[in-house]
Amino acid sequence: EAGVAQSPRYKIIEKRQSVAFWCNPISGHATLYWYQQILGQGPKLLIQFQNNGVVDDSQLPKDRFSAERLKGVDSTLKIQPAKLEDSAVYLCASSLDHSPSGNTIYFGEGSWLTVV
Amino acid sequence: AQSVTQLDSQVPVFEEAPVELRCNYSSSVSVYLFWYVQYPNQGLQLLLKYLSGSTLVKGINGFEAEFNKSQTSFHLRKPSVHISDTAEYFCAVSDLSGGFKTIFGAGTRLFVKA
Numbered sequence: 610e611a612g613v614a615q616s617p618r619y620k621i622i623e624k625r626q627s628v629a630f631w632c633n634p635i636s637g638h639a640t641l642y643w644y645q646q647i648l649g650q651g652p653k654l655l656i657q658f659q660n661n662g663v664v665d666d667s668q669l670p671k672d673r674f675s676a677e678r679l680k681g682v683d684s685t686l687k688i689q690p691a692k693l694e695d696s697a698v699y700l701c702a703s704s705l706d707h708s709p710s711g712n713t714i715y716f717g718e719g720s721w722l723t724v725v
Numbered sequence: 726a727q728s729v730t731q732l733d734s735q736v737p738v739f740e741e742a743p744v745e746l747r748c749n750y751s752s753s754v755s756v757y758l759f760w761y762v763q764y765p766n767q768g769l770q771l772l773l774k775y776l777s778g779s780t781l782v783k784g785i786n787g788f789e790a791e792f793n794k795s796q797t798s799f800h801l802r803k804p805s806v807h808i809s810d811t812a813e814y815f816c817a818v819s820d821l822s823g824g825f826k827t828i829f830g831a832g833t834r835l836f837v838k839a
Contacts, residue, residue, distance in 0.1 A: 613768075644829075651729075651815050651829035652769070665826060700768060713759070714827060716768035 611635065613717035615701050621723045627689035630720045634683070634703030640664075641678055642714065643686050644700040652700055658684065659706060691724045698722070727752035727820045731830035739838050740808055746801040746833045748816030757819040758799040759827075760790055764812045772814070775799065786810070811837045 614633040622628050634641050639660050644652035655674065656666040660681040669676070673692070678684040688695055698719040705713075732747040750756065757776050761769040773784025780792040790801045799816060816830040 642827075649832075651731075651831045653829075654826065657826070702769075713771055713774060714769075716761075716770070718766075718768040 613701055613703055613715055615699075615717040615720050617720060618718065619721045619723075621725060622691055624693055624724050625690040627687065628691060628722060629685050629687045630699050630701070630722075632684045632686070632701030632717060634701070635715055638703035638705055638715070639681070640704045640706035641684050642700075642702040642704075643676055643684070644702065646698045646700055646719070648697070655686070655699075688722075691722075693724050696722055696724045727756065727818050727826075727828050729816050729818050729828050729830035731816055731833050733833050734831070735834045735836065737836045737838060738806055741805045743804050744802065744806050744810075744835065746814050746816075746835065748799045748801065748830060750797050750799065750816070750818045752797075752818060752820055754820060758790075758792060759817040759819065760784065760788070760799070760801050761815045761817060761829075762786075762812050763815065763832075769815060772801070806835070806837045808837050808839060810835060 616631050641658045643655045645655050646652045655669045656676045657664040658678040661678050676686045698721050700719045702714045702716045728751050730749045738744045759774045760772040762772050763769045772788050773782050775782045775792045783789045788803050792799050813832045813834050815832045817827050819827040
Protein backbone atom coordinates (compact mmCIF):
# COMPACT_ATOMS: atom_id res chain seq x y z
CA GLU A 610 0.00 0.00 0.00
CA ALA A 611 1.45 3.38 -0.97
CA GLY A 612 1.99 5.82 1.86
CA VAL A 613 1.36 9.54 2.11
CA ALA A 614 3.35 11.36 -0.57
CA GLN A 615 4.67 14.89 -0.14
CA SER A 616 6.68 17.27 -2.27
CA PRO A 617 9.01 19.02 -2.32
CA ARG A 618 11.08 17.40 0.45
CA TYR A 619 13.23 20.47 0.94
CA LYS A 620 12.75 24.15 0.17
CA ILE A 621 14.77 27.25 1.01
CA ILE A 622 13.19 30.65 0.36
CA GLU A 623 13.75 34.23 1.40
CA LYS A 624 11.35 35.94 3.77
CA ARG A 625 8.35 37.53 2.08
CA GLN A 626 8.50 34.98 -0.74
CA SER A 627 5.82 32.36 -1.25
CA VAL A 628 5.95 28.58 -1.19
CA ALA A 629 3.55 25.73 -1.83
CA PHE A 630 3.58 22.14 -0.62
CA TRP A 631 1.69 19.27 -2.15
CA CYS A 632 0.31 16.14 -0.51
CA ASN A 633 -1.31 12.97 -1.83
CA PRO A 634 -2.89 10.92 0.97
CA ILE A 635 -3.33 7.16 1.20
CA SER A 636 -6.01 6.03 -1.19
CA GLY A 637 -9.44 5.92 0.41
CA HIS A 638 -8.53 8.09 3.39
CA ALA A 639 -11.22 10.69 3.90
CA THR A 640 -9.35 12.81 6.42
CA LEU A 641 -6.25 14.81 5.58
CA TYR A 642 -4.14 16.85 7.98
CA TRP A 643 -1.41 19.42 7.72
CA TYR A 644 0.87 19.69 10.74
CA GLN A 645 3.68 22.14 11.42
CA GLN A 646 6.64 20.76 13.35
CA ILE A 647 9.14 23.32 14.55
CA LEU A 648 12.54 21.96 15.57
CA GLY A 649 12.39 20.50 19.07
CA GLN A 650 8.60 20.56 19.29
CA GLY A 651 5.76 18.18 18.62
CA PRO A 652 3.59 18.48 15.54
CA LYS A 653 0.96 21.21 15.68
CA LEU A 654 -2.22 20.79 13.68
CA LEU A 655 -2.70 23.56 11.13
CA ILE A 656 -5.73 22.28 9.29
CA GLN A 657 -7.86 19.14 9.05
CA PHE A 658 -10.01 18.22 6.06
CA GLN A 659 -12.83 15.70 5.94
CA ASN A 660 -13.11 14.93 2.22
CA ASN A 661 -12.96 18.43 0.72
CA GLY A 662 -14.45 20.28 3.70
CA VAL A 663 -12.52 21.93 6.52
CA VAL A 664 -13.08 20.38 9.96
CA ASP A 665 -10.59 22.43 11.96
CA ASP A 666 -8.36 25.34 10.96
CA SER A 667 -8.26 27.11 14.30
CA GLN A 668 -4.46 27.22 14.42
CA LEU A 669 -3.87 28.17 10.80
CA PRO A 670 -2.45 31.71 10.46
CA LYS A 671 -4.98 32.70 7.85
CA ASP A 672 -3.33 36.01 7.01
CA ARG A 673 -0.48 34.11 5.36
CA PHE A 674 -1.34 30.40 5.20
CA SER A 675 -3.95 28.81 2.97
CA ALA A 676 -4.81 25.22 2.15
CA GLU A 677 -7.19 23.51 -0.19
CA ARG A 678 -8.23 19.97 -0.96
CA LEU A 679 -9.97 20.04 -4.29
CA LYS A 680 -11.99 16.90 -5.16
CA GLY A 681 -11.31 15.49 -1.70
CA VAL A 682 -8.04 13.78 -2.61
CA ASP A 683 -4.72 15.62 -2.78
CA SER A 684 -4.05 18.92 -1.08
CA THR A 685 -1.82 21.97 -1.26
CA LEU A 686 -0.61 24.19 1.57
CA LYS A 687 0.58 27.67 0.64
CA ILE A 688 2.48 30.28 2.62
CA GLN A 689 2.51 33.85 1.34
CA PRO A 690 4.41 35.85 2.43
CA ALA A 691 6.77 33.66 4.44
CA LYS A 692 8.32 34.77 7.72
CA LEU A 693 11.46 33.52 9.42
CA GLU A 694 9.37 31.79 12.09
CA ASP A 695 7.71 29.64 9.42
CA SER A 696 10.89 27.57 9.19
CA ALA A 697 9.69 24.10 10.09
CA VAL A 698 8.80 20.70 8.75
CA TYR A 699 5.33 20.57 7.25
CA LEU A 700 3.86 17.13 7.73
CA CYS A 701 0.92 15.88 5.74
CA ALA A 702 -1.03 12.98 7.16
CA SER A 703 -4.20 11.04 6.47
CA SER A 704 -6.60 8.71 8.23
CA LEU A 705 -9.72 6.73 7.47
CA ASP A 706 -11.62 8.69 10.11
CA HIS A 707 -14.36 7.30 12.32
CA SER A 708 -13.16 3.80 11.60
CA PRO A 709 -13.65 1.07 14.24
CA SER A 710 -9.89 0.84 14.65
CA GLY A 711 -9.67 4.36 15.89
CA ASN A 712 -8.24 7.45 14.33
CA THR A 713 -4.75 6.19 13.43
CA ILE A 714 -2.90 8.85 11.49
CA TYR A 715 -0.39 7.94 8.78
CA PHE A 716 2.29 10.54 8.10
CA GLY A 717 4.30 11.51 5.09
CA GLU A 718 8.02 12.16 5.35
CA GLY A 719 7.50 15.91 5.53
CA SER A 720 8.50 19.00 3.62
CA TRP A 721 11.38 20.86 5.22
CA LEU A 722 11.11 24.64 4.87
CA THR A 723 13.90 27.06 5.67
CA VAL A 724 13.13 30.77 5.46
CA VAL A 725 16.21 32.99 5.33
CA ALA B 726 -9.78 20.81 25.45
CA GLN B 727 -7.35 17.95 25.65
CA SER B 728 -3.62 18.34 26.25
CA VAL B 729 -0.57 16.11 26.44
CA THR B 730 2.50 16.47 28.65
CA GLN B 731 5.66 14.48 28.09
CA LEU B 732 7.59 14.87 31.28
CA ASP B 733 11.09 14.28 29.92
CA SER B 734 12.55 16.09 26.93
CA GLN B 735 15.57 13.77 26.76
CA VAL B 736 16.23 10.29 28.12
CA PRO B 737 19.75 8.87 27.83
CA VAL B 738 20.06 5.15 28.51
CA PHE B 739 22.61 2.41 27.96
CA GLU B 740 22.01 -0.36 25.47
CA GLU B 741 20.10 -3.35 26.87
CA ALA B 742 18.81 -1.31 29.82
CA PRO B 743 15.08 -0.84 30.40
CA VAL B 744 13.43 2.48 29.61
CA GLU B 745 10.21 4.30 30.45
CA LEU B 746 9.02 7.41 28.62
CA ARG B 747 6.34 9.26 30.53
CA CYS B 748 3.16 10.78 29.17
CA ASN B 749 0.24 12.42 30.95
CA TYR B 750 -2.89 13.75 29.32
CA SER B 751 -5.94 15.75 30.21
CA SER B 752 -9.35 15.50 28.61
CA SER B 753 -12.94 15.93 29.67
CA VAL B 754 -14.15 13.01 27.56
CA SER B 755 -13.00 9.54 26.58
CA VAL B 756 -9.87 9.40 24.49
CA TYR B 757 -7.76 7.28 22.23
CA LEU B 758 -4.05 7.33 23.08
CA PHE B 759 -1.08 6.82 20.79
CA TRP B 760 2.69 6.66 20.77
CA TYR B 761 4.52 7.60 17.58
CA VAL B 762 8.23 7.33 16.79
CA GLN B 763 10.20 9.63 14.52
CA TYR B 764 13.60 8.52 13.27
CA PRO B 765 15.98 11.23 11.99
CA ASN B 766 14.80 12.89 8.78
CA GLN B 767 11.69 10.75 8.62
CA GLY B 768 7.99 11.18 9.25
CA LEU B 769 6.20 9.83 12.30
CA GLN B 770 5.12 6.21 12.44
CA LEU B 771 2.74 4.55 14.84
CA LEU B 772 4.26 2.44 17.65
CA LEU B 773 1.06 1.47 19.44
CA LYS B 774 -2.38 2.71 20.36
CA TYR B 775 -4.97 2.34 23.09
CA LEU B 776 -8.59 2.36 22.00
CA SER B 777 -10.39 0.37 24.70
CA GLY B 778 -10.22 -2.92 26.59
CA SER B 779 -6.97 -4.15 28.12
CA THR B 780 -4.98 -1.33 29.63
CA LEU B 781 -1.66 -2.92 28.62
CA VAL B 782 -0.98 -2.37 24.94
CA LYS B 783 1.80 -4.01 22.99
CA GLY B 784 3.29 -2.38 19.92
CA ILE B 785 6.05 -2.85 17.40
CA ASN B 786 9.76 -3.24 18.17
CA GLY B 787 9.12 -4.65 21.66
CA PHE B 788 7.48 -1.52 23.07
CA GLU B 789 4.43 -1.55 25.31
CA ALA B 790 2.39 1.07 27.13
CA GLU B 791 -0.06 1.02 30.01
CA PHE B 792 -3.17 3.17 30.18
CA ASN B 793 -3.90 4.38 33.70
CA LYS B 794 -7.19 6.24 33.79
CA SER B 795 -6.97 7.33 37.42
CA GLN B 796 -3.55 8.88 36.87
CA THR B 797 -4.36 10.00 33.30
CA SER B 798 -1.10 8.50 32.13
CA PHE B 799 0.06 6.41 29.18
CA HIS B 800 3.73 5.63 29.81
CA LEU B 801 5.79 3.82 27.19
CA ARG B 802 8.19 1.05 28.21
CA LYS B 803 10.72 -1.32 26.74
CA PRO B 804 12.56 -3.91 28.85
CA SER B 805 15.79 -3.80 26.83
CA VAL B 806 16.67 -1.06 24.35
CA HIS B 807 18.89 -1.22 21.28
CA ILE B 808 21.02 1.44 19.62
CA SER B 809 18.47 1.48 16.80
CA ASP B 810 15.78 2.71 19.22
CA THR B 811 17.45 6.13 19.29
CA ALA B 812 14.72 8.46 18.04
CA GLU B 813 12.11 11.01 19.06
CA TYR B 814 8.98 9.59 20.67
CA PHE B 815 5.66 11.44 20.68
CA CYS B 816 2.62 10.74 22.81
CA ALA B 817 -0.71 11.81 21.31
CA VAL B 818 -4.33 11.92 22.41
CA SER B 819 -7.37 11.88 20.18
CA ASP B 820 -10.51 13.29 21.69
CA LEU B 821 -13.70 11.35 20.93
CA SER B 822 -15.67 14.55 20.57
CA GLY B 823 -16.46 15.89 17.12
CA GLY B 824 -13.62 15.74 14.63
CA PHE B 825 -11.32 13.33 16.50
CA LYS B 826 -8.80 16.11 16.92
CA THR B 827 -5.36 14.66 17.75
CA ILE B 828 -2.97 16.59 19.96
CA PHE B 829 0.72 15.70 20.21
CA GLY B 830 3.11 16.13 23.10
CA ALA B 831 6.40 17.97 22.70
CA GLY B 832 8.32 14.72 22.33
CA THR B 833 10.99 12.80 24.23
CA ARG B 834 14.35 12.19 22.65
CA LEU B 835 15.58 8.70 23.52
CA PHE B 836 19.33 8.38 23.17
CA VAL B 837 20.70 4.85 23.52
CA LYS B 838 24.39 4.65 24.31
CA ALA B 839 26.68 1.67 23.70
